[in-house]
Amino acid sequence: MKAVGVIPAKREVALFQHAIPGLSTPTELKIRTLDVGICGTDREICSFAYGTPPDGSEFLVLGHEAVGEVVEVGSSVTKFKMGDLVVPTVRRPCPHPHCPSCRDARQDFCFTGDFTERGIKMTHGYMTEYFVEDQSHLNIVPRELRDVAVLVEPLTVAEKALAQVWQVQQRLPWNSPSAVESERGKGKTAVVLGAGPVGILGAMALVVNGFKTYVYSRSAEPNPKAALVNSIGAKYISSETTSPAEFAKMVGNIDLVYEAVGVAKISFDVMKVLGLNGIFVFTGIPPHKPAIDIEADSLMRQVVLMNQAIIGTVNADRPAFENAIRHLGIFKQRWPEALAKVITGRHPIENYRELLLGKATGIKNVITIGE
Numbered sequence: 001m002k003a004v005g006v007i008p009a010k011r012e013v014a015l016f017q018h019a020i021p022g023l024s025t026p027t028e029l030k031i032r033t034l035d036v037g038i039c040g041t042d043r044e045i046c047s048f049a050y051g052t053p054p055d056g057s058e059f060l061v062l063g064h065e066a067v068g069e070v071v072e073v074g075s076s077v078t079k080f081k082m083g084d085l086v087v088p089t090v091r092r093p094c095p096h097p098h099c100p101s102c103r104d105a106r107q108d109f110c111f112t113g114d115f116t117e118r119g120i121k122m123t124h125g126y127m128t129e130y131f132v133e134d135q136s137h138l139n140i141v142p143r144e145l146r147d148v149a150v151l152v153e154p155l156t157v158a159e160k161a162l163a164q165v166w167q168v169q170q171r172l173p174w175n176s177p178s179a180v181e182s183e184r185g186k187g188k189t190a191v192v193l194g195a196g197p198v199g200i201l202g203a204m205a206l207v208v209n210g211f212k213t214y215v216y217s218r219s220a221e222p223n224p225k226a227a228l229v230n231s232i233g234a235k236y237i238s239s240e241t242t243s244p245a246e247f248a249k250m251v252g253n254i255d256l257v258y259e260a261v262g263v264a265k266i267s268f269d270v271m272k273v274l275g276l277n278g279i280f281v282f283t284g285i286p287p288h289k290p291a292i293d294i295e296a297d298s299l300m301r302q303v304v305l306m307n308q309a310i311i312g313t314v315n316a317d318r319p320a321f322e323n324a325i326r327h328l329g330i331f332k333q334r335w336p337e338a339l340a341k342v343i344t345g346r347h348p349i350e351n352y353r354e355l356l357l358g359k360a361t362g363i364k365n366v367i368t369i370g371e
């Protein structure tokens, strides 16, 4: 079968033939890949900044954002049947008995660093025709979400971030998150940094949670991303035309910043305008770049005197996948056109070079492998 991967030792990105995998335990399933999303992480791996093949293999099959269809079911599988539409998670637990997170299916908080990640770290990914996975790492997606299900994984970034925001902000004496989801962020202002797929999907989740939501991104208006953001009831503001200080004056107390841009300069500029009791969540993974100046003393004073929390988040657990699937259903009902526009291109696998090594264009580009 066809597979796209990297050979780090030769600094090669290639489309090659790979053996079709078979089931090796009774709780595994074989999945026929339908769509695979391309993201910044894949492009980084193709620049050989990171990405590690499995032990004993010179190549790593790419791809960690996938949707597929069950075509073979192990004899002890209880939760899935043939034809089910499924989205796999990314990270697999480390082997160490003393890692409390991995032993509790919370490998997103692995303590040893010896976890693996499909398509990223020591386990092959999904940019291929078939893959095999244990039922514990798969999530069922309703058929009506077939066309957008490839967005589940990028949306899990926001879902896991939001879950932590509610946990951290329980430190505030008056803040017990409402049971009604649309009321949870009521009266609070959220700022999304960046209008890529993780930013736009995050903005949708924040709007559904009742936040007054702004997306602060570079390009001046008008542009398609700004139009999309404004169409879901969030407000797009360009950093080219509005400085962070002017922006802060316009929006009032900023309760939450959801960073989805992966650039330090703009992130730390916006951190300066985080509000009282605010929380700033980093999700971007910037490449190594020359150092920048930040006013560290003034930032430190601000964080302390304003009771601020700054957290980083990586990888998503199963509940984040379940929430992402549920939210995609809500987004599709509420904003069918805007949601469809997040996917800006569908390509055959043969276009992998241009998608992984060419100029980044559009919002989410997808490789369609099966139908």
Ligand code: BGC
Binding pocket: 039, 041, 064, 090, 091, 117, 120, 153, 314, 315, 316
């Ligand atoms: C993936 C995460 C992963 C991270 C770091 C991201 O693109 O969505 O699941 O943990 O890269 O490897």
Ligand code: ZN
Binding pocket: 039, 040, 041, 042, 064, 065, 154
């Ligand atoms: Zn990704």
